[in-house]
Amino acid sequence: MKQLLASFLVVFLLALPGAAQAGSVTLKGSDTMVILGQRWAEEFMKKNADTKLQVTGGGSGTGISALINGTTDICMSSRPMKEAEREKLRSRSKTPGTEIAVAKDGVTFYLHEKNPLSSLTLEQLKGIYLGDLTNWKEVGGPDAPIIVYSRENSSGTYVFVKDNLLGGEDYSSRAQTLPGTAAVVNAISKEKNGIGYGGAAYAKGIKELKIKAGSEEIAPSTDNIKSGKYPLSRDLYFYLRTPPTGEAKAFIDFVLSPDGQQIVTKVGYFPVK
């Protein structure tokens, strides 16, 4: 909600002084990336006052269509472009399009600190969130019900887990939905049989769940997410019709610079460089 309001506000403020101006670059797409895009734009415009950056959300799909239709300069997407979309772009603008990974996003699962388990396989996690596994003893823990916490369906993380962990299937209807990582972390710290997910968080009373793959246990650490080893991570992309030039290039160079990547960490995602 806060994110939404903030993005509305910034979009509104950005839209005020004559939208279609010379030296303006538009960014459109993923709602997950709106805040990130806005922070980048704010910092960039502080240094380059004559460039106007316009950042709007709408979803990755919306951003990609806008890129194909030529109504945005840069498309922000939290998923790679599909083959059909690349095909459309090629037939419309005679270019293959340029893909630039600008940040990484990872979802962390949390347990109560007293939970004897420290890792689960993706299959077990999926079973828990689909509501097929309802007792901790089914995954090697104590005989106690699993209390599942999820996020509201308006959240980008909700969709990410649904797509990447559940394979698009529905969450168990017994999953309690809470607004935001902080609320989930707070709930888990008070619920010894609880499990929940969100962004990276450090708090008393909870521990981060590692993902078991074969004999290895992968922690959701910055290194593992950066290297792509942690399975529940994804790249966040910028898409352009042609390799960037002029102001767009200056902006993307800024995004990939140490300053730009520091903003990524501040907003709660992981740097690519």
Next chain:
Amino acid sequence: MDRQSVMEQGLVETMAAPQLSPAARRRQLREKAIAGFVTLMAFTGIAALVLIIVFIAKEALGLFLDAHAREEASLSKMFLPQVTRAGRPASFVWQPVSSVPKVSMIPLFIGTLKTTLVSMLVAVPVGVAAALYAAEFAPRRLREIIKPVIELLAGIPSVVLGFFALMVLASFLRGDSAFDSRHTAGVAGLSMALAFLQFLSRLGPQRLRERLRPLSGLLAGLLAVALGTLVLMLLASGVPHVFSFTHRLNAVVAGLALALAIVPVIFTVSEDALTAVPWSYREASLALGATPWETAWKVVLPAAAPGILAACVLGFGRAIGETMIVLMASGNAAIVSANLGESVRTLSATIAAEMGEVVVGSPHYSLLFFIGVELFVFTFTLNLIASVWTKKVLKRLTGGAA
């Protein structure tokens, strides 16, 4: 024409159009302007209400007009069990964000029903009893403290009540609260000490009695508060042993927090209704030999019944529509079950939680407005039933005279 008729004519003329002084005319004009302004304000309020209804209904109507929405969220999908996963029995599922949206309203109805039920079960006895005490039994000075204090409860923002329920009440009812038996013993000891002082102020030695007399109102108040706290603490330490809640955030936690919000509503309106009962009723009852309790219970309370019913309906309307408290304290899982210890998702919380990111004009968007229409219909119907019932009761009480 003779003089008389001229005079008469003049008289008639002045009668027909009285000559006002400019000051008086200005005053008259100002009166008219003010009356017009007030009328305009009143009708603006009504117009706003009408516009809100039209707007909500219009947005919800998309559900029935748009072919895509009609298929995705038909009435049968909203109210009849559906097979949601292959090989499972048909069930009621609320999962509007999905490749195949499931839009059953039943879990949401059950959630709203559960929280509202719990809150009314707690708030009606507490609110009405408090009103009865304040109106019939409390000493005048104590009443002047009780009334504003309870009404102050109405001034607590619902987000604060929700936060309290989320952080404190939920832990309390789980049995992992911050206080233990020592705290309970402390409050019990304090109550006993206050009770002893109270006893001394009534039956103690003459000198002590005179010393304590000015404090007796305060002592009685403190004693009542201490005893109330003791009851709450005993309940809180007893509840986790009697009921074991599946979820930390559940219908009981949300219902109790809602009760805190609606007790002042029920109290205030009931108290007004009780004090409005004419003194002659009480005097007649007492003169016929009834005790104060019999008078309050059998005469004053029935006479105030329509007002108390109105209080309950107002409280119910607040409980069913209250959003922030249930959003924070109910866990928001759309579960179909009768267990009060499980998490619930209410109609109002669903609107608040999902409106943020919904695509404008999509079936999901219309669906949320449809929920709004349902909430509106519920409270409207209840108000209607209550007002009809009130009229019946009034008729019976007044022997059909009114």
